[in-house]
Amino acid sequence: PVIVPPGVAFLNGHFTAENIITKTTRSGDLVGVFQDDAAWRALPADTPIYQVEMLQSPQGEGELFVGTTHLNPGRVGDEFYMTRGHFHQRREQGEVYFGLRGSGLLLLQSEQGEARLEQVSPGSVHIIPGNTAHRLINTGSEVLSALAVWPTIAGHDYASLAQGFKQRVFLREGKIQAKEVQNG
Ligand code: 6PG
Ligand code: NI
Numbered sequence: 001p002v003i004v005p006p007g008v009a010f011l012n013g014h015f016t017a018e019n020i021i022t023k024t025t026r027s028g029d030l031v032g033v034f035q036d037d038a039a040w041r042a043l044p045a046d047t048p049i050y051q052v053e054m055l056q057s058p059q060g061e062g063e064l065f066v067g068t069t070h071l072n073p074g075r076v077g078d079e080f081y082m083t084r085g086h087f088h089q090r091r092e093q094g095e096v097y098f099g100l101r102g103s104g105l106l107l108l109q110s111e112q113g114e115a116r117l118e119q120v121s122p123g124s125v126h127i128i129p130g131n132t133a134h135r136l137i138n139t140g141s142e143v144l145s146a147l148a149v150w151p152t153i154a155g156h157d158y159a160s161l162a163q164g165f166k167q168r169v170f171l172r173e174g175k176i177q178a179k180e181v182q183n184g
Contacts, residue, residue: 006055010122013068013100013145019056024048025084027076033084035168035181036077048072049081050136059152071104071136071144078170080104085135085165087111089155092130095148099124102144105178107165109133115166117178120146133161137169139176 006017028045054067074081085107088095097106099120106126109115110133118126120136126146128134138144169178 008068008100008147010100012143013053013070013147015053015055015068017055021054021056022051023054024051030084032162033082033164034076034079036079039077039079043076049074050083057152061153063152064149065152066147066149068100068145068147069136071102071138071146073102073138073141073143075171078172080137080139080169080171080176082107082137082169083135084158085133085161087131087133087157087160088150089157090151090153091157093151093154094130094132095128095134095150095154097126097128097134097136098147099126100145100147102138102142103140104144105137105139105169106146107135107137107167107169109161109165109167113166115180117167117169120144133165135165139169139171 006015008015027043027047034040050071052067052069057065072081099122101122104120106118106120111131167178168181
């Protein structure tokens with residue numbers, strides 16, 4: 001007998017499987033994430049910003065989660081919608097992202113605060129080493145979907161980035177512009 005495994009539709013990142021877990025992050029959940037606080041307040045708190053769709057997996061040492069992040073297009077003020085971003089709680093644990101649809105950036109930052117941006121597009125492969133914080137930014141006009149694979153033991157540490165990442169990405173004068181910032 002041949003088992004039909006869960007699948008992912010590469011055109012939209014949705015899984016074909018029975019047991020999918022989804023979590024939506026809304027504007028109101030992203031306190032202090034965007035630079036323009038007034039613009040953030042002006043946005044209804046229930047505005048969906050991104051959704052994570054995950055396969056149910058066994059958890060423990062050696063096990064992997066597989067999930068897709070669907071990040072809506074939009075801006076808070078002139079700053080593009082983005083995920084909260086995190087280090088893994090188990091700092092040394094890496095992750096791989098695969099661009100599926102839309103266009104955007106993956107912001108990576110070391111513990112020393114060195115930030116770099118990778119272009120995310122359909123088919124792009126992103127190796128996130130251990131000890132590296134990561135955030136997706138949607139710089140396009142359609143949903144940005146990226147498939148991710150990461151160890152179930154990795155966990156999330158959001159607190160270490162409460163000061164923000166060292167780069168922010170804006171639409172200014174009709175152009176996508178990355179700016180270095182001191183503290184978020
Ligand atoms: C993870 C993945 C990924 C991520 C989502 C949402 O480690 O779980 O990097 O699934 O969690 O893209 O991003 P935030 O967790 O930063 O909100
Ligand atoms: Ni992660």
